[in-house]
Amino acid sequence: MAKVLIHADSKFPVNRRRIRRTIERVLTEKGAIGNMVVSVAVVGDRKMSLLNKHYTGSIGTTDVLSFPYTEDTGKLTPKGFITPKTEALQLGDIVVSYPQAIKQAIKENKLVDDKIDFLVEHGLNHLLGIHHD
Secondary structure, X not given: OEEEEEEEOOOOOOOHHHHHHHHHHHHHHOOOOOOEEEEEEEEOHHHHHHHHHHHHOOOOOOXXXXXXOOOOOOOOEOOEOOOOOOOOEEEEEEEXXXXXXXXHHHHHOOXXXXXXXXXXXXXXXXXXXXXXX
16 A cells, blocks of 8 residues: 655645545556555646756756655566565655646646646656656
């Protein structure tokens, strides 16, 4: 079971239960089992731009960033993650830009919650070591 910590300003109305379900679904689908902690922060474009510049060197905002807590994050064993029974595996942080989620949802004719789910899943895949080209 994953512990999901969600940080969102009240001006970003996110469905916390839905985010938790998305994370639990992805972890189950990927065979990641055990006691884990994932943090999700929903931020504005100003904060996302600062994070993007500081950590990736890119100028401007982006839709999602992922920050693994350890170098071992993203290394699945054949049967999923093996975690100590007494200590939770800290997967890392996922940061989603709420304004970018809105823009993309409008452009793609989707619900904002659906877009946030997609971005959270994308970020979680990076924490699990699944990267795109």
